[in-house]
Amino acid sequence: MSPSEAAGTGTPAGGPAAGEWVRRFHPAPAAPLRLVCLPHAGGSATFWFRLSASLAPDVDVLAVQYPGRQERRLEPPRTDLHDLADEVTRVLLPLLDRPYALLGHSMGALLGYEVARRLRRSGHPAPVALYASGRRAPHIHRPDDVHLRDDAGVVAELRRTGGTDSEVLGDEEMLRLLLPAVRGDYQAVETYRYRPGRALDCPITVLTGDSDPHVLPQEAVAWSVHTVSRHEVRTYPGGHFYLTGRFGEIAALLRGRLRAVPQGDAARTA
Numbered sequence: 001m002s003p004s005e006a007a008g009t010g011t012p013a014g015g016p017a018a019g020e021w022v023r024r025f026h027p028a029p030a031a032p033l034r035l036v037c038l039p040h041a042g043g044s045a046t047f048w049f050r051l052s053a054s055l056a057p058d059v060d061v062l063a064v065q066y067p068g069r070q071e072r073r074l075e076p077p078r079t080d081l082h083d084l085a086d087e088v089t090r091v092l093l094p095l096l097d098r099p100y101a102l103l104g105h106s107m108g109a110l111l112g113y114e115v116a117r118r119l120r121r122s123g124h125p126a127p128v129a130l131y132a133s134g135r136r137a138p139h140i141h142r143p144d145d146v147h148l149r150d151d152a153g154v155v156a157e158l159r160r161t162g163g164t165d166s167e168v169l170g171d172e173e174m175l176r177l178l179l180p181a182v183r184g185d186y187q188a189v190e191t192y193r194y195r196p197g198r199a200l201d202c203p204i205t206v207l208t209g210d211s212d213p214h215v216l217p218q219e220a221v222a223w224s225v226h227t228v229s230r231h232e233v234r235t236y237p238g239g240h241f242y243l244t245g246r247f248g249e250i251a252a253l254l255r256g257r258l259r260a261v262p263q264g265d266a267a268r269t270a
Contacts, residue, residue, distance in 0.1 A: 106133070151175075
């Protein structure tokens with residue numbers, strides 16, 4: 001997270017409810033497909049700004065803004081990932097008027113998976129693809145306790161994983177605003193438990209860094225049990241936030257895949 005991320009930019013997307021939850025940085029109303037982007041624990045919608053810029057105007061990028069940060073900083077963060085998935089699903093429904101894909105990083109990958117499950121169960125069009133970045137398969141649980149640590153312990157974890165600008169970590173006032181959301185997000189992801197159910201119908205592409213301690217190679221491959229469609233793992237040099245220096249490369253992958261989806265056909269794969 002950079003200082004500009006902490007401040008927040010972008011315009012609301014959709015109706016009144018969606019306006020709180022979804023940011024559109026580079027509106028592309030004529031784009032045949034939407035990409036819904038879900039940030040990591042402690043992250044914000046602006047994490048996806050560079051990816052949005054790289055994909056416009058070919059793809060209409062919608063970045064989800066969780067409560068408890070930036071312009072939503074006065075709202076309490078959500079501490080249950082299943083509840084958060086319920087809310088995000090409801091917000092996205094009016095925006096699914098064209099084929100769409102889901103992309104989430106770390107906690108956002110779990111959230112994207114749970115949103116896709118809810119949309120399928122409720123009979124809505126499935127995503128053309130789920131891109132799960134920086135996260136092991138949902139059914140693989142590791143005991144973690146970051147949300148139970150004191151502030152210094154949480155900051156130490158942010159330093160260890162990367163992704164948060166040193167300027168932010170060195171600013172006491174900014175940390176004071178940021179830490180409640182970070183702690184709440186970590187509680188949501190660390191207390192998440194997979195609930196067995198039908199596999200998804202859409203393909204799943206797993207994106208991971210080759211030195212990410214949070215995702216072992218076999219844990220990335222294990223996403224395969226969560227789809228009856230195609231499964232692929234793409235590994236890049238780097239750690240947990242490998243993608244921050246590779247948004248152009250990730251955008252090229254997504255553009256190539258999503259461009260192949262015929263307009264109006266939400267049943268195709270990407």
